[in-house]
Amino acid sequence: xxxxxxxxxxxxxxxxxxxxxxxxxxxxxxxxxxxxxxxxxxxxxxxxxxxxxxxxxxxxxxxxxxxxxxxxxxxxxxxxxxxxxxxxxxxxxxxxxxxxxxxxxxxxxxxxxx
Amino acid sequence: xxxxxxxxxxxxxxxxxxxxxxxxxxxxxxxxxxxxxxxxxxxxxxxxxxxxxxxxxxxxxxxxxxxxxxxxxxxxxxxxxxxxxxxxxxxxxxxxxxxxxxxxxxxxx
Numbered sequence: 718x719x720x721x722x723x724x725x726x727x728x729x730x731x732x733x734x735x736x737x738x739x740x741x742x743x744x745x746x747x748x749x750x751x752x753x754x755x756x757x758x759x760x761x762x763x764x765x766x767x768x769x770x771x772x773x774x775x776x777x778x779x780x781x782x783x784x785x786x787x788x789x790x791x792x793x794x795x796x797x798x799x800x801x802x803x804x805x806x807x808x809x810x811x812x813x814x815x816x817x818x819x820x821x822x823x824x825x826x827x828x829x830x831x
Numbered sequence: 832x833x834x835x836x837x838x839x840x841x842x843x844x845x846x847x848x849x850x851x852x853x854x855x856x857x858x859x860x861x862x863x864x865x866x867x868x869x870x871x872x873x874x875x876x877x878x879x880x881x882x883x884x885x886x887x888x889x890x891x892x893x894x895x896x897x898x899x900x901x902x903x904x905x906x907x908x909x910x911x912x913x914x915x916x917x918x919x920x921x922x923x924x925x926x927x928x929x930x931x932x933x934x935x936x937x938x939x940x
Contacts, residue, residue, distance in 0.1 A: 719873060719875070721873070723873075750927075750928075757840075757932065758932060759835070759929070759930050759931060759932045759933075760919070760930040762927055762928075762929070765927060773927065805871065807873055807874070809874075809928075816862050816879070816881075816923065817879055818876055818879065819862075819864040819866075819876050819879055819921065819928065820874075820876075820921075820928055821876070822866075822873035822874040822875075823873050824872050824873040825871065825872065825873050827871060
């Protein structure tokens with residue numbers, strides 16, 4: 718256990734469904750991130766939240782909608798996804814300024830879009 | 832943005848053998864991180880290097896950052912099946928972390 722918890726671990730959804738991924742940390746970190754990991758590609762940074770405000774959105778399609786209600790929780794709302802969105806979605810957290818340990822990652826949600 | 836290239840893409844070694852994984856950056860590295868990932872799992876932090884010429888070790892894994900701070904290597908001595916997984920290098924890029932594509936390591940018993 719890293720201290721960053723992601724649920725669910727696995728998710729299968731149809732292209733017309735709406736679902737949400739959840740990430741929770743109680744490490745006292747105040748920055749949280751969503752990454753997408755597809756086969757044989759580098760991790761893609763999707764969203765960055767710092768002090769609950771979105772600071773970066775790397776041209777992610779609007780069918781992905783993040784939400785950060787407080788510094789401990791981060792959601793990724795999904796709707797009308799495409800099969801190419803199937804991937805491992807990783808959440809991470811950090812405390813800016815404490816660079817020695819980098820980011821702390823959750824175990825990920827394996828998403829399959831059918 | 833920072834590009835990180837890892838080599839090799841995959842590696843199969845016999846248990847007990849030594850191996851090296853490389854990470855090369857298109858820009859000067861101000862913080863280079865090594866992570867390990869088991870298939871379908873999250874990333875586990877291994878080491879962080881900051882200074883040119885720096886070297887750190889943890890158990891049988893040693894990471895180095897070259898003097899020019901554009902290349903890092905990860906060396907595993909006497910590999911074991913428990914070392915199997917995907918090794919990723921990451922770099923601090925304007926307060927975000929970017930990653931290489933990873934090196935998949937298989938250790939044959």
